[in-house]
Structures are given as C-alpha cells and as structure tokens.
Amino acid sequence: MITFEELGLDERLVQAVTEMGYVNPTPIQEKAIPVLINGTKDLIGLAQTGTGKTAAFGLPLLHLLDANDKYPQALVVCPTRELCLQIVNEIISFKKHIKGLQVVAVYGGASISLQIKDIRRGAQVVVATPGRLIDLIERKAINLEQIKYVVLDEADEMLNMGFQDDIEFILQNTPNRDSTWLFSATMPNEIRKVSKRYMKEPVEITVGKVNTANKNIDHQYYVTSAIHRYETLKRLIDFNPGIYGIIFTRTKAEAQEIAEKLTREGYDIDALHGDLSQPQRDKVMNQFRDRSLQLLIATDVAARGIDVKDITHVINYELPDDVEVYTHRTGRTGRAGNTGVAISIIHQREAYKLRQIEKIIQTQINKVEIPSGKDVCRKQFFYFMDKLLKADISHGDYETYVPMLEEKFADISKEEVLKRVAALEFDRFLKYYENAGDLNARIQDRNERRSDDRGRGRNSRDGGRRDSRDFQGDTTRLFINIGTKDGFYKASFLQFILDMSDLRKDVLGRIDMKEMNSWVEIDKRAANQMIRALDGKNFKGRKIRMNDADSGGGRRR
The missing domain is CATH 3.30.70.330 (RRM (RNA recognition motif) domain)
Structure with a gap:
C-alpha cells in the first residue's frame, strides 16, 4: 500500500499525520493529493462522507500556502457550523509542525467582530459557512482578491440547503484563484452547472460509485401501520440496548414531539431542529458527542454537517422525499472502517420508495420482522448479563463490603440473588412487554x-x-x-x-x-x-x- 510519504507532501505534514496514527492514505486522499499539490488544476472529488475528504484537501492546502504572507490565501466553504469547526480542528492538527500558518473559522451564531479580528491578525486559511462569509464580504471585512485556492466541501449539501446563489457569489468574488476544488457525495445537475461555469477542465475523481451506499452499512426496513410507527420506533430502540444513533424525521414539530415522548419514558434523547438557538444547539451536540445522550432526533436541515464518531444506528422514522437524502442520512454510520445499521420504518404502501432507493444506492435493503415483546426482553436480558460480567470492580474498595454481603445473603441461594438482580433491572420491561402485540404489517404483492x-x-x-x-x-x-x-x-x-x-x-x-x-x-x-x-x-x-x-x-x- 502507498504511504503519505510517497504522495509528495511536505515532510512536516507527513510527520503530523504519522503522529496522528495515519500511515496509509484513504482512496480519496491517494487519488486527490498528487493532483492538488500542483496547485493549478481544478478538481471534482466524489466520495461518501466519512472517507477522509478533509485531509484530501487540507493537506495539499497546507503544502501550497506561504506562512510568510499574512493574508487569506485559501478559502474553504462548507454548509454548517459543525462541519466548519470540524475542518478547522483537523487542519490545526495537520499544521502542528508548520510555524506561522493560521486558520480561522467563520460561521453564524458567533461574534462577527471577533471573527473579523481573527482574520485581520493574518489568517492564511478561512473556513466559512456561506451566509456569514457573504456578510463579511458585504462589510468589506475580508478581501478575497488574493485567494488562490477555493474548496467547496459537501457541495451537494450546500445546494440542497439553497446556497447555490451564495456559492456563485463567492466564486465571482474570488477572481484570481489558481484552482477550485469541489468535494461532494453526490453529483446532481446543479453541481454540474456550477462546475461548467466556474471550473476549467476539472480533474474528476470518484471513489466508489456516486450515490452508492457504504458497504459497511447493513440496510434494513420494518413494515408497520402508520398508527404504530412510534411504537415500532420504541421497540427497535429497546431491541438494540447499546444503540448510539440518530433518528431522522421530516419536520421539526415531529422531532420535538417524539423527543419529548421518549424523554418522558426514560430515554436519553434530545431533538435538533431549526427552532433551537445556537447555544441550545451547541448544548445538545456536546451532550450527544460525550454520550450523555444515547439518541439524537433531527430533521435533515438541522443535521447537515454533523460528524460524530462511532454512531451505530441511523433510523429513518419516515423515508425522505428525496432519494439522495437517504444516502446522506445513512452515511453518518459505518465510518472509518466501522460497521453500522441503517433502519427505515415504513408503512405498507411505501415499498415503491425502497425500490427507488435500492436502484440509486445499488444495495439491497433487507426486510426484517419487528421483534416481539419477548424478543426485546430476551435481548435486554443478555445485554444486562454481559454488562454485569464486564463490570469493573478494580477501583472500589469492594473487599471491605464482601463479609457484610455474605452475611446479608447467607440464607438466600445464588439463583435467588440473580433473580432479584434481574427483577430490579427488568421489572419495567417485563411489565411493559408482557402483553405486547405484533406490530408487523404485511406488504401485499x-x-x-x-x-x-x-x-x-x-x-x-x-x-x-x-x-x-x-x-x-x-x-x-x-x-x-x-x-x-x-x-x-x-x-x-x-x-x-x-x-x-x-x-x-x-x-x-x-x-x-x-x-x-x-x-x-x-x-x-x-x-x-x-x-x-x-x-x-x-x-x-x-x-x-x-x-x-x-x-x-x-x-x-
């Protein structure tokens, strides 16, 4: 396999990525970096989210920039604040051995005056969301005339969010750029139009097939009636006790309603939608990242650019109207070589949508039976037993209490103790699922x-x-x-x-x-x-x- 050393990168960048534990580039990095370090070619990189696109453009940018020139030389435009901060953090990690290079994040919901100060201190790389960047341009707080390199990251997401006019405005205001690098998971017609208008004979790199699903994701669907959709969601959560995932809904009202219902029933969950202020959004995302929340329920717009490691499940509470959105939703699991599960809850007459999605992603979506109440209790019971066996008892002074425990339980058998422990843990589940009905609905041929x-x-x-x-x-x-x-x-x-x-x-x-x-x-x-x-x-x-x-x-x- 090829190494980062063989790609022609500055040795200080190779040292940084090696210290981060990376030796071999991902396919998109291996194909893009040798093209981009020349600095003169436009490029379209098509690859799924989570394949290492930030390093694919971030490392060549740092390789090309001159730390002695204290003005913006590179501009990275991305759809959301979360992605903006993520890109900045990665670039900072890459440049740790290069003195004098500064990176600034520019996004809405934060002090614009502080961002202007950061730019004026001499940042060479500006990572921005479209709205805030245009605000800075119109205030004449940033000069883009010396920008040499423009990166459009998650270009399809930006177009889906209605930023096409903003992107074109930004490209029109960077007239002296040497090259434009566009990265996207899908290739809708709008991106083709932008590339033809603003890029010159771009090199096109595709990793995997456009729109195809990540092979590390198991795609499943469950069929129920519309009135049992919420109950099915709850049962699937209970059937996957170690779940750490995102649930997608169509509307913010639905996201909030389901989050409130599940919270009342004892689940660690919160909602992410457009009605939240930026501090509220930050609080929810921080709780989700540190796993104080087990589940996040979100609308497609609110979830743009979310990149959280180790997500085990993505659940489509309802299928999206746009088939391409399915690819973006499910791409948030199964990253960096991990496996993931994408679940869709559908009613009887939505089968045609699944067939459309299968054609686009070129992957079979498997029908799975909604588990019975007994199945859920059994799964929870085994999960609890595993937790019990793996419990860390090395840090507490438990030996002090063993004689007292032995005395207390002297007249109770081991089997009786285990039953009582199980009763404490499972009483709620057993009562709830004792007479649970069958939620499966059948699709007629x-x-x-x-x-x-x-x-x-x-x-x-x-x-x-x-x-x-x-x-x-x-x-x-x-x-x-x-x-x-x-x-x-x-x-x-x-x-x-x-x-x-x-x-x-x-x-x-x-x-x-x-x-x-x-x-x-x-x-x-x-x-x-x-x-x-x-x-x-x-x-x-x-x-x-x-x-x-x-x-x-x-x-x-």
Whole structure:
C-alpha cells in the first residue's frame, strides 16, 4: 500500500499525520493529493462522507500556502457550523509542525467582530459557512482578491440547503484563484452547472460509485401501520440496548414531539431542529458527542454537517422525499472502517420508495420482522448479563463490603440473588412487554392487491374506488402539477398519491390526467390530508403543487 510519504507532501505534514496514527492514505486522499499539490488544476472529488475528504484537501492546502504572507490565501466553504469547526480542528492538527500558518473559522451564531479580528491578525486559511462569509464580504471585512485556492466541501449539501446563489457569489468574488476544488457525495445537475461555469477542465475523481451506499452499512426496513410507527420506533430502540444513533424525521414539530415522548419514558434523547438557538444547539451536540445522550432526533436541515464518531444506528422514522437524502442520512454510520445499521420504518404502501432507493444506492435493503415483546426482553436480558460480567470492580474498595454481603445473603441461594438482580433491572420491561402485540404489517404483492381490488369491485366501481356519485355530493377536486410527462399512468399515479398521503383508495373518485397536470376527485373529509401530504414535497427535483381546484386554486383544462 502507498504511504503519505510517497504522495509528495511536505515532510512536516507527513510527520503530523504519522503522529496522528495515519500511515496509509484513504482512496480519496491517494487519488486527490498528487493532483492538488500542483496547485493549478481544478478538481471534482466524489466520495461518501466519512472517507477522509478533509485531509484530501487540507493537506495539499497546507503544502501550497506561504506562512510568510499574512493574508487569506485559501478559502474553504462548507454548509454548517459543525462541519466548519470540524475542518478547522483537523487542519490545526495537520499544521502542528508548520510555524506561522493560521486558520480561522467563520460561521453564524458567533461574534462577527471577533471573527473579523481573527482574520485581520493574518489568517492564511478561512473556513466559512456561506451566509456569514457573504456578510463579511458585504462589510468589506475580508478581501478575497488574493485567494488562490477555493474548496467547496459537501457541495451537494450546500445546494440542497439553497446556497447555490451564495456559492456563485463567492466564486465571482474570488477572481484570481489558481484552482477550485469541489468535494461532494453526490453529483446532481446543479453541481454540474456550477462546475461548467466556474471550473476549467476539472480533474474528476470518484471513489466508489456516486450515490452508492457504504458497504459497511447493513440496510434494513420494518413494515408497520402508520398508527404504530412510534411504537415500532420504541421497540427497535429497546431491541438494540447499546444503540448510539440518530433518528431522522421530516419536520421539526415531529422531532420535538417524539423527543419529548421518549424523554418522558426514560430515554436519553434530545431533538435538533431549526427552532433551537445556537447555544441550545451547541448544548445538545456536546451532550450527544460525550454520550450523555444515547439518541439524537433531527430533521435533515438541522443535521447537515454533523460528524460524530462511532454512531451505530441511523433510523429513518419516515423515508425522505428525496432519494439522495437517504444516502446522506445513512452515511453518518459505518465510518472509518466501522460497521453500522441503517433502519427505515415504513408503512405498507411505501415499498415503491425502497425500490427507488435500492436502484440509486445499488444495495439491497433487507426486510426484517419487528421483534416481539419477548424478543426485546430476551435481548435486554443478555445485554444486562454481559454488562454485569464486564463490570469493573478494580477501583472500589469492594473487599471491605464482601463479609457484610455474605452475611446479608447467607440464607438466600445464588439463583435467588440473580433473580432479584434481574427483577430490579427488568421489572419495567417485563411489565411493559408482557402483553405486547405484533406490530408487523404485511406488504401485499401485486396479485394479492388485484384480488382484493376485484373483491371490493363487487361493491364499488372502478376497481375499488368509489364513483363520485357514491359520495353524495361531498367531494372536491384537487389540482396537482404532475402528469403523464412525469412518467405516470393512472394506476401508478394512484399508487403514488395514496402512498404519499397514507389514505385509502375508497376516498377517491375520478382521476383526470393530462400531460403536465392532473385533477383528483376526493372525499372532502380527506382533501386536506392529501394536500398536506403532497403540497411542497419534492419529486425528481421539482416542487409538487397541490391545491383545491374547486376553490379556484388550480388551473382547469
């Protein structure tokens, strides 16, 4: 295997990484560093999060910079404060044997005046989030005209967060750069457009296949009904007693609600979402990093850039709307050679989403049965026994108490003592799971669905959907900006809107599909639920618009 010494890096950098315990570069480092230390080539590096991208660009930056020039020479732009600080800490570790090189972190939620002072002291490397950097540019508190190297880290994350205009503004304000280095886990069209506009014949390096899953992650899914989703989550947590993970929800309200529920039930958990102030966010993240919290529940936006070591599980409380988001979520486990588990909780009509995800990540997602109450108790019991056997008794003066213990338990057998210890630990679990029901729901195959539809057809029209006349006038028509041009025909479109809204077929009447738009007749009592479920969601990079056509919201043809 190749070593860092063989990559052509400054010997002081090689000494630093060797002292950190690294001898052999990761694949992205091995491919990128020899290209980047020349300093003149633009580069696109495609690799999953957790593959060593910070060193892949951080070491070449330090190799190229002149410590005698006391002004910003390199700019690293990343999506979040957490990632910003992480990059700075790693670069500081790399430069420990190079005197005079300064690195400054620039991000929102902290004193901008202190950050300006740090820059003016002569920092050569500025690591920044887009918003705060633009604030500094507009205040003329930072001069980017002498920036030679620009790094866009987690570029796809920044675009997902709506920073495309900010990135272009930053690139326009670094006109004299020698090269631009773009690192990303995925390659959406927006990144291609940015690269074509601002990069010149970039070298493209791909480690693994774009969007493919980390092979160290076991991808699993559990099928339950929508009303049992929370109960299933709780059971899966209990079935994995050593879990240290992140639970993803779609909305901040849901994240907060689930965190409060689980906290009341005795779990070490907190929520991370957009309503938290920066000090609150820092407190939650510090507690999670030092394992005072066993679980973190987060929205996708709030979790951007989180990089915590040794996460064992990622749980999708609901599948994301965007398939690429699945890759980002699950990439937070199984890092640095460790194994991890990615769990998705789905209801019966979400199977099609899993098939889409499998195609993108080119990895099978395995169906697993939701454990029974007895299974949970058994797993917890074995975990407790292992903890008991591994308990460290070397630091306490336990010998002093042994005679008293022997006297106290003289008339009680060893078996009786063990039972009592187990009762103290497991009484809550045994009572809770004593009469626990089966939470598994079965996904019907196509033949079964057709058979069910034919059975229902005897009592209704159009293969199980009620005709509008059966609603006795209590219907409305919904407009949606999706049509046959999006690859749907009536049956697949019907399945799509039912899966998204978790409604039954019998609330629907006539569906009128056109090339660009469609109209759905629906029971008025179910209309708001369908609108809430679909309106504003993303489909193939486009925002879905759904509203009540009968109230004048949608166009008609």
